[in-house]
Amino acid sequence: MKTLKGGPGGRGVDVALLGVAAVWGGSYLVAKELTAEASVPAVLGWRFVVASLALGAVWLWRVRRVPGRAELWTGVLLGLTQAAVLFLETWGVAQTRASKAGLIISLVVVFTPLVDSAAARRWLPPGFFVAAVVSVVGVALLVSGGGFRAPNPGDLLMLAAAAVRAGHVTLLGTLTRHKPFSSVTITLIQSAVCTGAGVAMDPAGMATAAFAFGPSGWLRVLFLGLACSVFAFLVQLWAVRRTSAARASLLMGTEPVWAVLAGVLLAGEAVGWSGALGAALIVAGCHAGQRIEARTRLAVPELPGLVPASAAVAGHVGKP
Template sequence: MEHVNVISLLSTRRIDLVLIAVAAVWGGSYLAAKVLTEQASVVVVLGLRFAVALVALLAVWLVMRGRMPSHREWLVGGILGLTQASILLLETAGVAVTSATNAGLIISLTIIFTPILESLAARNWLPRPFFIAAVIAVVGVALLVSAHGFQAPNFGDLLVLAAAGVRAFHVTMLGRLTRSHQFSVITITLVQMLVGTTIFIAADAPGFVRAALGFGLAEWLGVLYLGLACSVFAFLAQLWAVQRTSAARASLLMGTEPIWAVLVGVSLGAETLGLVGMLGAALIIGGTFWGQRIESRHRGAAAPRLEQPLVEPVESR
């Protein structure tokens, strides 16, 4: 029995580390996206990002001898592709207007939104302290966007806030649509990339071609980072992990994303927060992590669900 518990603990730690790695990669994506949107439009940058990811995933799929998606995989992948494209459109459009640091911190409200959506779906309401933690995080956002004097959030801040809401919906739906089915992680993600690539290239095909031919080495390094690290690795890892834990825990563990976003924005992007902004950042991070602990205890007190892989391993495809 003790041996089984150790294996279970190691498996949980592995899932946690994968989700934290996703958070670290995404934390650096805001500065990369901001730099690229200074050279091309938002839809062109996203078209390049999805196209790079699509080509890389297609190569992996062919090497792994993946089978054609089933009707349900086309449906689920298509739905998730639409929501993922919506998230990235809102995030990238937002970060083009606000700072990379603000975007990375505001998007962390996903950590608050996701457990609320999941509890509504499961009809298992969260305890009152969780909502106190949520209020603390929201106050932190108010301070963050008013770092240079109290003011309304700018349009970019509001777009990123909307992205946080859509991401919470996406993560919750991702777990519910895939948890009880033997889906291939890579096949589902490949369909998502195909949907996103089609949408954004169709939106501005001439701009896509001009950017693809005109970008220099620095811009292409940014595109490759967004396409390979932030899309291929992150989407596959997120889908793999969320099927082995709760959607709420997945978002909560990826709550380290704002810390990485701040580190990258301040150290590499030369962005500043100011005293009020630093207080807001501290409240956001503190509120979300407190919310994480409350949600974890609440879920632990509920009836345990079976811990077993619910995705057919890609290697067996």
């Protein structure tokens, strides 16, 4: 991949990471539109057929090394957890507003360090839990719709997706840390597993969707498969090696902002005063929790178990 202008840690890197965040933020609206034309398994199946073909081409270009048994089974296991996350997310976004989905899933930034520190029996400072509570209050306001009421099924599915993604990212770090695995190979295996899950769950729907999508539908599929998976993966892989983890987290952490902009500007979704306040609290709480987690990790370098907050955003094939 050609080096963008701006040098290490320069403007080119920042623009690239913001581009990843914008693409992922817009993916919720695109996925929601596709689920109106086909089933969730069919949407994900075709999305990862596209991603797998493109990643396969990258693998042939950059890797061309047959994975060993440990690498293969690691990719399969991570593919299964990734598939669980993506099915929850896509079913969730089909039943709620795209702007809400993008904000709720951002809770993974505070869920991941909680899961990882609990698994390692290490606890984060009290300030982190204050930030987490602020984020949860933000979600309550976001789903209230101007008056306090129970969240809809889509909201609950997005919350479940955030929790499962936290476990997935923790597992990702545990299984791949200090291992000579190829990132491209692992990601390709995950993508192939997600493809298989979509085909297995609804083979007839896959066939029907191939004719139901039409030109605009296939453009959305290509956007999810190429932009949200392959482009985002390659760009973040290039960029995070040229900037700090904290800066990468901050830039990619703008994803929920882009999700709200896409929902409001392109789909005409209404936020309301409570939704706007909730969105602000979620972004503020996640940002504060991310900074506290980063400071804790840097202050205790001999404890490598803490998963960087950036991994919660970047440690997967792509967004729904």
